[in-house]
Amino acid sequence: MKKEIPNKFQQGFVLLLLFIALMGFIGMIHEFLIALILAAIFAGLLYPFYRKLFYHLKKRSSLAAVTTLIIAALTFGLPLAAFTGMVTGEAIEITKKARPLVQEVLDNNLSLGEQIPEWLPFKEKLEPFHETIVKKASEATNAMGSWLVSSLSSATKGTVGFFISLFIMFYAMFHFLIHGPQLLRTLSALLPLSEEDRSEVMSRGLMVTRASLKGIIIVGVVEGILVGLSLWMAGIEGSAFWGSVVFLLAAIPGLGASLIWLPAALYLLFTGSTGWGIALVVWGVLVVGMVDNILRPWIVGNDAKLPDLVILISILGGIISFGPLGIIIGPVIAALLDTILNIYKKTFQHLLPS
Numbered sequence: 001m002k003k004e005i006p007n008k009f010q011q012g013f014v015l016l017l018l019f020i021a022l023m024g025f026i027g028m029i030h031e032f033l034i035a036l037i038l039a040a041i042f043a044g045l046l047y048p049f050y051r052k053l054f055y056h057l058k059k060r061s062s063l064a065a066v067t068t069l070i071i072a073a074l075t076f077g078l079p080l081a082a083f084t085g086m087v088t089g090e091a092i093e094i095t096k097k098a099r100p101l102v103q104e105v106l107d108n109n110l111s112l113g114e115q116i117p118e119w120l121p122f123k124e125k126l127e128p129f130h131e132t133i134v135k136k137a138s139e140a141t142n143a144m145g146s147w148l149v150s151s152l153s154s155a156t157k158g159t160v161g162f163f164i165s166l167f168i169m170f171y172a173m174f175h176f177l178i179h180g181p182q183l184l185r186t187l188s189a190l191l192p193l194s195e196e197d198r199s200e201v202m203s204r205g206l207m208v209t210r211a212s213l214k215g216i217i218i219v220g221v222v223e224g225i226l227v228g229l230s231l232w233m234a235g236i237e238g239s240a241f242w243g244s245v246v247f248l249l250a251a252i253p254g255l256g257a258s259l260i261w262l263p264a265a266l267y268l269l270f271t272g273s274t275g276w277g278i279a280l281v282v283w284g285v286l287v288v289g290m291v292d293n294i295l296r297p298w299i300v301g302n303d304a305k306l307p308d309l310v311i312l313i314s315i316l317g318g319i320i321s322f323g324p325l326g327i328i329i330g331p332v333i334a335a336l337l338d339t340i341l342n343i344y345k346k347t348f349q350h351l352l353p354s
Contacts (some may be wrong), residue, residue, distance in 0.1 A: 034325060035165040039172035041328055043180055044210060046072055050177045065177040069170055197343045209335040212306050216315070216331060219296050220250035223257045223288055230283050234276040236264055248319070248327060257288050310334050 026033070046068055053064040176183070188198040228243025236242070242260050249256035261284040268277035306314075311331055318330020345352065 032165055032168050034322065034329070035169040036172050037329060037332070038325065039169045040176055041209075041213065041332060042072070042169075043173045043176035044206065045213065046173075047177060047180060061178045065174045068177060069173060073170075193343065197346070200343060201339055208306060208338055209332050212311060212331045212335055213328060215296055216250070216311065216327065219291060220247040220327075222295065223247070223250045223291050226288050226291070227257055227261050227284070230261065230280055231264055234264070234268060234273070234280055236267070248315075248324075257292075258284060261288065306331065306334055306338060310338070 029036075049071075050064055050068045053067055054061060057064050057067070184202055188202055191198055191201065193201070224243040224247035227246045228239045231242055232239035242264070246257050246260050249259055261280055265277045265280040265284065268274075268280060311334070314330040314334035315327055316330075318326025318328075318333070320326065322329050
């Protein structure tokens with residue numbers, strides 16, 4: 001029996017119904033969308049480890065998924081929760097101390113010229129900007145601390161809602177680890193694309209997403225630890241807070257971490273800790289810089305990564321839209337757009353200039 005092809009009216013009506021139902025469903029679960037997105041991302045990152053456990057545990061999928069989640073929670077979840085508490089505490093302290101510290105410096109009537117080492121050639125040029133430099137530095141520090149505190153507070157707002165979202169995220173990760181490949185095949189089959197384009201959405205999209213996230217997360221963590229430890233050893237308060245800021249900025253290759261360690265080194269030089277200031281500069285250029293020049297290309301690779309500018313603006317846009325979680329969600333959306341643009345280019349290549 002010949003299969004009847006729906007006419008355009010039927011197709012349009014079905015698409016309209018689908019759109020209405022989809023919008024209604026998204027509106028109903030919008031409070032948990034971030035938890036589901038994070039679950040999909042983390043499940044994708046943990047999937048290679050899950051597959052190893054799956055075969056090691058004689059293909060017991062549920063046991064392998066539960067073991068993967070427990071190991072991930074103990075290895076990353078608990079330390080991250082403790083570190084988040086530490087960062088929040090330091091951010092609150094820095095926010096409280098920023099303005100009084102400025103007032104104290106201004107009240108001391110100690111000119112910037114007296115604080116800068118004699119051997120710096122630009123000493124006299126900075127003298128007229130003493131009050132402005134101190135004020136702007138404190139305002140920036142205060143704003144950064146306030147934003148981080150408010151973002152972390154809003155992320156955990158409402159104890160019941162937070163734990164429900166956490167439960168949904170872990171339950172969804174369990175489901176995605178077991179049924180992820182089948183779910184992806186089902187979703188790709190619904191796309192009105194050629195088999196080649198479907199394969200590209202699945203393979204290249206996942207590859208770009210995984211490579212970008214690995215570069216952002218791993219490089220950010222390593223640079224944050226390196227800079228945070230160096231600031232702690234140099235005696236600068238809030239080293240965990242500044243390390244977390246480096247994690248946010250590390251997506252800017254070659255520049256992100258220096259936006260923290262360089263002002264810290266100048267501060268040490270201006271306050272008479274010349275040895276620590278020079279040591280921090282050497283550490284930042286040689287050790288932290290090595291992460292950008294060696295570790296980042298090795299982790300991300302050359303073929304799979306998004307352009308640095310795209311990663312930067314996707315992270316900044318993600319942070320503005322989703323708070324700290326935008327560090328992860330932003331690049332995922334950018335990777336999806338990159339994949340769709342490639343399919344668009346192939347689909348309309350006969351209309352595009354060669």
